[in-house]
Amino acid sequence: MTVEDLRRRHVALLRDRRVVDGLRPGADRSDTRYHTWTQVASEPAAARLDRLLDLRRRPGPYRSARLHDRQRGLDALHPELLHLARRAGWTLTTPTLAAVFPTGTLDGICLPVPGRGVLVLVDSGLLDLVPNVLTVMTGALPHYGSPPLLSGEQATWALTEMFNAYLYGNGAVGPHALPELSGQRRALVGALSRRTVQFVVAHELSHVVAGHLVHARRWTDPTTPVGALDSLSVGWPREHEADRTAATIMSHTLDDLTQRDVEVHEPYLVGAMLLPLFLHEMTDRLAEQFDLAVPFAGSHPPPVRRIQALVEHLSDRVRTRRALDLAADVATWLEDRLDAVSEWFRQVRVPAS
Template identity: 65%
Template sequence: MTVGQLRSAHLGLLRDRRVVDHLDPPLRPEPAPERYHTWTLVAAEPAPTRLARLLDARVRPGPYLPGHLHQQQRTLDALQPELLHLASAAGNPLTTPVLAGVFPTGTLDGIGVPDPDLGVLILVNTALLDLLDGVLKTMTAALPHYGTPPLLNGDQAAYVLAEALNAYLYGHGAARPRRLPELSGQRLALVTLMVRRATQFVLAHEVAHLQAGHLVHARRHTALDTPVGALDARAFGWPREHEADRIAAGLMLHTLDGLGPRELDVHEPCLVAALLLVLFLHEITDRLADELGLAVPFADLHPPPVRRIQSLVEHLAGRVRTSRALDLAADVATWLEDQLAEVRTWFRLVDRASA
């Protein structure tokens, strides 16, 4: 049993489901994604132009691009060794080969696919990294405490967030919103750190299931409504899902061991906010999907996101080491909730235009 064999199985799954034939860097440049070149141009087009772009992502999400998936897989490959090291350092090393592989699952949760002869594939939605990056870039560009003056005003931020959520909900893991300009300084450092930490938490949750022996009690569950048709996963039950969240959070908190008080005061709030951001986005996307009449694959395998958030916050509150550890997470949740009314307005306009 080797990780190399799991890579072959992952590639076979991508190929069999007609996502891509390979994850090698493309020999020829792929079409460059549309992007804004300056922050003043973000969402500055006339409203009908912006509306047409949202509608186009719904009806023509586009193909899965090997080059984009290659970059996402490289990101996952870079994150996995640290988690496996942490599992070993915590006294519970994994004896089963594991590989995190990018795949259009349609859900923000990782999907564990065990193979008794190879190990476990952790399938990570192709849309996850794009959504995390887009939401965090928008937030840091719009809020003044990450730099003054803000790079985006409220109307710009609401449209950009609507575009990111629209691509996630309707794009089958292939659609990408128009790319934002590059960030710099504190904003860039925060986004880079939080995307990395949030993605690690998704992987750590699945690793936690293995550490806790949950596969022994798991049952097979098939979702018929993923972007690539029916997919199998394992159902563990809600108590074990909460347990996996707690184990994963503990693994992530161990990455801060050895930091001095000043460093801990900076890094712990970012880490906690990143863990909870995954669940915040899960809650928002599930809520919007329900309002729009869209199916959420594997929705019944996990507790409702609100319950997971409450349970994890209570767990973290007794284990964090700095007084401000939960403050950034609260700011993120408040900002996301404040934007939802305008996001819904854009979605209603798209619905009318497509009727």
């Protein structure tokens, strides 16, 4: 089986699950947008709550152009990831394809297909959430640019819209898009988003190269955005091993840099690798508070345990003394806003049917 065979299987899966009939390119401007930064959180509270409720009542449809763009992004990062894996000493002999799909989970899913190929399904909602959160963060924190583009209140509201869309929009619809970033902020969000998604895919590829899938058990979850979906569960020890292997693979992005450049780039790389686990922790806590289903819950260790284990692994291997500081700042910044996001969620009143 070749990668093109996997690509056809991916499109067939999208069609079979009635997501979209195919992945067609084209403009997709159906999402609403804030045109200026001052517009963010400028509406009355009642209007904002109505918008949260409206998304929950009528999540939008999946759109082929939007999914095509997400798939194009995955295609662009995959070759570099295979190169990094080879540098780390692993060569994938099994054809693989990172493929966008609404799994409803922030973890990737390995889906073996006949002919020794593996589809790595990456959640469409994750591919929206990561750059959205990074945009808010870089717009709100002063060390990414002065003056900040967003106040603390505006940042909290923007995060509320994003997590509301992720948890209730089935990965099909996004929040109000923020204005376009420029300069250093834009470059930083692009680079961090790429490395974050690469880490998610690298984790799944690590299962393949380590032979974990041979010993996996089938796990069927009916609570995904597209109904019952199969995955493979390899056990918590192997999940931790895949995190460590993925971190080793990603560390090779620093190989050709001078020590001075490593000191600049390594903190961002470490932050990008830990970001999906921070977001997983935040979405899990919101889901628990509001009694929402989390697909494939329990197939991976709790995010807190994964964070602790990965930080311990990285602390002995990073090349710069302050490499973990940025990740700690990101975790604290998200944690500080969780209660306020929860409060917005609590205020949404769903009318009795």
